[in-house]
Amino acid sequence: MAIISTAxxxxxxxxxxxxxxxxxxxxxxxxPGEILGFLGPNGAGKTTTLRMLTTLLSPTGGAATVAGHDxxxxxxxxxxxxxxxxxxxxxDPQVSVREELITQGRLYRLGKEAAEERAAELAHDLGLTDLxxxxxxxxxxxxxxxxxxxxxxxxxxxxxxxxxxxxGLDPGSRADLWDLVRRIRDEQxxxxxxxxxxxxxxxxLSDRLVVVDRGVVAAEGTPExxxxxxxxxxDASLQxxxxxxTGRGPAPVDTTPVAV
Amino acid sequence: MxxxxxxxxxxxxxxxxxxxxxxxxxxxxxxxxxxYLLFFGPLLTGLPLGGDGDSWQVLVPGLLLQLGLFGxxxxxxxxxxxxxxxxVERMRVTPVSRLxxxxxxxxxxxxxxxxxxxxxVVAALVMGLRAPVxxxxxxxxxxxxxTVALASLSYALAMKVSAPQAFGPVINAVxxxxxxxSGLMLPMTLAPAWLDVLSHxxxxxxxxxxxxxxxxxxxxxxxxxxxxxVALAFAALSLALGTKVFQRAGA
Ligand SMILES: Nc1ncnc2c1ncn2[C@@H]1O[C@H](COP(=O)(O)OP(=O)(O)O)[C@@H](O)[C@H]1O
Ligand SMILES: [Mg+2]
Numbered sequence: 293m294a295i296i297s298t299a300x301x302x303x304x305x306x307x308x309x310x311x312x313x314x315x316x317x318x319x320x321x322x323x324p325g326e327i328l329g330f331l332g333p334n335g336a337g338k339t340t341t342l343r344m345l346t347t348l349l350s351p352t353g354g355a356a357t358v359a360g361h362d363x364x365x366x367x368x369x370x371x372x373x374x375x376x377x378x379x380x381x382x383x384d385p386q387v388s389v390r391e392e393l394i395t396q397g398r399l400y401r402l403g404k405e406a407a408e409e410r411a412a413e414l415a416h417d418l419g420l421t422d423l424x425x426x427x428x429x430x431x432x433x434x435x436x437x438x439x440x441x442x443x444x445x446x447x448x449x450x451x452x453x454x455x456x457x458x459x460g461l462d463p464g465s466r467a468d469l470w471d472l473v474r475r476i477r478d479e480q481x482x483x484x485x486x487x488x489x490x491x492x493x494x495x496x497l498s499d500r501l502v503v504v505d506r507g508v509v510a511a512e513g514t515p516e517x518x519x520x521x522x523x524x525x526x527d528a529s530l531q532x533x534x535x536x537x538t539g540r541g542p543a544p545v546d547t548t549p550v551a552v
Numbered sequence: 553m554x555x556x557x558x559x560x561x562x563x564x565x566x567x568x569x570x571x572x573x574x575x576x577x578x579x580x581x582x583x584x585x586x587x588y589l590l591f592f593g594p595l596l597t598g599l600p601l602g603g604d605g606d607s608w609q610v611l612v613p614g615l616l617l618q619l620g621l622f623g624x625x626x627x628x629x630x631x632x633x634x635x636x637x638x639x640v641e642r643m644r645v646t647p648v649s650r651l652x653x654x655x656x657x658x659x660x661x662x663x664x665x666x667x668x669x670x671x672x673v674v675a676a677l678v679m680g681l682r683a684p685v686x687x688x689x690x691x692x693x694x695x696x697x698x699t700v701a702l703a704s705l706s707y708a709l710a711m712k713v714s715a716p717q718a719f720g721p722v723i724n725a726v727x728x729x730x731x732x733x734s735g736l737m738l739p740m741t742l743a744p745a746w747l748d749v750l751s752h753x754x755x756x757x758x759x760x761x762x763x764x765x766x767x768x769x770x771x772x773x774x775x776x777x778x779x780x781x782v783a784l785a786f787a788a789l790s791l792a793l794g795t796k797v798f799q800r801a802g803a
Contacts, residue, residue, distance in 0.1 A: 346645050380637065383638075396642075439706070
């Protein structure tokens with residue numbers, strides 16, 4: 293059974309300058325254990341979709357089931373099953389890494405000792421052990437991102453959402469992070485739903501891609517299938533493929549940090 | 553229910569530690585009322601202020617609630633910063649109780665302002681305040697409940713605005729008239745009729761009157777009754793509103 297399925301999921305924001313249809317009707321399914329890349333240019337509606345799927349934002353249309361629970365009717369049950377690593381960090385720069393990890397465990401209702409053990413275990417797994425007593429504000433970009441992911445893994449979720457996990461990181465840290473995401477999935481069988489506007493990241497990391505543009509799904513399939521279908525051949529660049537799908541210049545393939 | 557309690561304790565602990573990290577903040581809030589006590593209080597001794605008790609028994613209750621009013625209304629600033637760091641969403645995505653997210657924060661604020669209120673009353677006792685112990689305790693309780701109410705509203709507003717620049721003006725527009733119209737400085741019994749009538753529409757008026765009644769040992773009169781009812785109703789409404797905002801923030 294699919295771990296995520298949505299039908300016509302939509303969100304319109306009402307702003308002073310009129311309604312903004314950020315997400316106009318998304319239909320997708322995600323199978324357990326896959327890494328799904330949700331690829332689209334800035335402003336395509338990726339974050340808005342993610343915020344709906346993680347119960348942070350209520351949809352204005354459509355429906356979704358996440359980890360076996362109805363998104364709108366059982367948000368608490370959904371929250372217990374998922375981890376969410378937002379685009380911005382989520383940790384207090386003044387608080388120590390250790391304290392944030394323990395607090396996060398306790399927010400997921402782990403007991404005090406269990407939370408402490410889990411913090412130590414995650415720190416070990418993600419290479420944060422030497423940083424535990426540092427304040428979060430003193431970490432480098434790559435270290436902070438690893439902490440953010442550790443925060444999302446505290447309760448061993450079945451499903452992890454990552455919003456633009458490598459935006460702003462240097463090439464070395466990006467490659468490390470890709471390895472980390474693959475390792476989490478391989479070792480723990482976790483499902484990963486990640487958004488990105490980087491074609492190389494989508495290509496490298498995803499088992500399957502959903503290309504989103506202007507709030508709707510423009511195409512979906514494995515990176516190879518998309519290249520064959522839209523780019524002309526399996527060795528077509530994802531860049532050309534993307535251009536063919538969206539009719540627009542894609543996001544940069546390089547690692548230059550892009551303002552979000 | 554037990555998860556509400558433990559969630560609230562967890563959030564409360566996190567923000568108490570935050571407060572303890574900035575010792576300056578703990579004492580800064582007492583500064584303004586303390587200045588009033590030192591430089592304004594002596595002007596009132598011997599003036600006919602109406603009602604029972606001497607001028608300290610009239611002034612100190614006002615200063616206590618002023619401390620709560622200004623302190624608590626500005627609590628929201630902190631959450632704007634936290635929102636920018638993504639801390640609020642990170643917590644909202646966990647199963648933690650929405651009420652606890654608010655309650656843990658406002659209880660920390662209440663503890664902070666009651667602590668400051670104690671400092672202020674100690675200073676006032678040195679200056680010459682004499683009031684029954686029961687009345688003093690009632691005063692602290694009102695500071696606590698007022699803080700819960702106003703801090704909840706402040707967080708609710710702060711969750712809705714996107715920038716601190718949008719938040720400050722609203723708070724100033726609420727706090728100054730509230731202070732003047734509730735008779736925090738001088739009792740409204742001195743006011744002309746129109747002002748007295750107007751002030752009855754400001755909830756803080758009932759709280760000040762109740763604390764003043766407490767300070768002269770009148771625990772069972774209508775002033776106390778109205779004060780308790782208004783304070784509790786105000787706090788309950790504000791908490792309900794604030795919780796709703798935490799449930800649907802960003803919507
Ligand atoms: N809270 C909001 N209020 C109004 N408009 C919003 C809000 N959040 C996002 N949007 C708009 O919705 C569109 C999609 O945004 P977003 O989901 O953040 O895109 P992405 O993550 O793909 O870059 C953008 O046009 C953005 O300006
Ligand atoms: Mg985004």
